Amino acid sequence: MESLLDTLGLSQSVQLLSLSPPGWGGNLLRGLANSLQIALGAFGFGLLIGLFGAYGKLYGGPILRDLLAIYTTVIRAVPELVLILILYYVGSDLINQAALAMGYGRVEISGVVAGIWVLGIVQGAYSTEVLRGAIQAIPPGQLEAARAFGMPPLMTLRRVTIPAMMSFATPGLANLWLIATKDTALLAIVGFSELTLETRQAAGSTRAYFTFFLAAGALYLIVTLFSGALFARIEKWARRGQPSLKGGTK
């Protein structure tokens, strides 16, 4: 094995990537864990915004609908990098001013929380559109039936709307999750120690740029492929009991 690595000139790369120092593999994995944590938080936060946003767009008053339209349009037209910078500075400024006004000292905002807040707001705009489309795709008879039985709105949401829209929303949400994992890389530019920044630090310190960028790419790819498989199963589960969509339309 070792002689094979030697002949390929890879033994040095393997050494650089080993998990314990002097290898940098541990740092990359720590970065990956941070990235996933932020992506998961942002995805969840975005879903929450998306659910409210979708309901607001479908059933809200005219002012709420217009404001939500502005939110989704602006977020989807401005580069994530610019949004991240604006939200990052504005967010902590506002929170601190509010805290000072209320007489508390400065609020500690950890990098992970700031990352979740920033990416979550971006994700929320896309989630709103995905969920709105999914809710609209539910046959109206199902919701009317729930109302006719006297189900309160929250129970309708929990028992009818969410389960029924799952199958329509899963492909879009899978896409959003992948965007969330990749967008965490942009946080490297504001200095969060996620996978891309850890990679840059490792590459800068060892000058093995190629090795580390390829390794980080492989890690991202593994996450993508794994999530793809997972979402395919979720979609299959969400579609249980529904007629197959394939063959139906084409």
Next chain:
Amino acid sequence: MNLKSILAAATLGAVAATAAFAHDHEVKIGIAAEPYPPFASVDASGTWVGWEIEVISAVCEAAELHCVLTPVAWDGIIPSLTGQQIDAIMASMSITEERLKTIDFSDPYYNTPAVIVGDKALDMAAMPEGLAGKILGVQASTIHQAYAQEHFADAAEIRIYQTQDEANQDLVAGRIDATQADSIAMADFVSTDAGGCCEIKGSVADDPAILGLGVGAGVRKGDDELRAALNKGIAAILADGTHDAITARYFKASIY
């Protein structure tokens, strides 16, 4: 309650808050998240090491501050300070007039000249005529960027990098002919394997208005208590030889 007593209570509260802040709360020291050897860089176990990192811990110890290192992107380090994400900047930031308009500085804790480093094969000098037609790389938001734009922009093409490390990388790759940066960091760089391509071509002519008065710790305007504490710490490590001891471990000569 009349207005005066409200104001008095508010002032008292504010004083109490800042007093508590200096002693009980941790002080977030902002450092640049990008590696800047030999002053500050991450090692393979994920810990920050370097001359400046040791100085930070010595200053904080002497000033009896509970400091926490907080890496922030260099490009946004001043907005992070004014936006209260960090309390002080100790990231090899020179004290310049331009920056003093926005933030305050402690007393300097090191001072080194700016040099031009270039490809060994090329003939150049650290002056506008000596750089004519060359491509000069500098790090964004640094005194070197400001200096190069003021003095070299007419003669040379200037390329702006997010980190000095990237400028060094492109110097090795041959994409730029020279870079202007701090003499100590550059002396370290040309002594490495990768830096073998290049040599120090000379110091640039001084321009105190741009190059500043040495490197100090940046604090928010009006945060005089933290500034005084940091000054006390810096004075203490200069007086008791800690500063020299740390320097001796990294460099051949004093850099104060």
Next chain:
Amino acid sequence: MTGWRAFLQPHRIFLMALFAGLILWCALSLRWDWLPEYAPLALEGLWRTIWILVVTVVLGFALAVPLGLAQAIGPWYLSAPAKAFCTVIRGTPLLLQIWLLYYGLGSLFPQFPWIRGSELWPYLRQAWPYAVLALTLSYAGYEGEVMRGAFASVNKGQLEAARAFGMPRRTIFRRIWLPQAIRNVLPTLGGETILQLKATPLVATITVIEIYSVSSRVRSDTFIVYEPLLLLALVYMIIAGIIALAFKKIEDRVPDRPRRG
């Protein structure tokens, strides 16, 4: 006219007045004194952004057609690499791809001294070729996947009819298959182009001077944070709006797809 009247509901007039007030407040109470000094640089940056966007969308689309075709009907030795390419591009962050191309390739130059003597060296020294390459590959990767679906969804009966008339394969592709596939993707093309616009600021990290990097420059020179970023966001919104309108115009001129089923 009726469209306008429907748009101008009372609450919209109120909202518009509110936004006009907000913009007025921004114009009056924020700092804009840096604007005249940086305007020429900003225009240059804007031009570079648009130039990179147009070039990479055109090149990327040209590359997406064979990628989609290879995946839709190619033999396995063409479809497998095409699929792998699209998966890798879509599965990794663009920022990482840009850094890999620029700094990764750059780190190989010192080992091969002959590169510096080659005729390509003046281009390899610049940053924009890497930016164009990375963004082109990215667009091709995303659009290649879309084109695969577009080729597959063209009505098979039309292709069979063309074959029955004895049309050569090339002519079938040029006259029937490709135009219909492009018409199928047209509604998504505008959105993909806006996504590409939003990817352009990433090339600022490899020293390309475009509109985003000008705003960073203003921030680092003057320590003004919000104003350049807000103006930048507005500029991107205007470009995105123009792209959306342009694609809508193109879509309106293309005859409607025949209704099926």
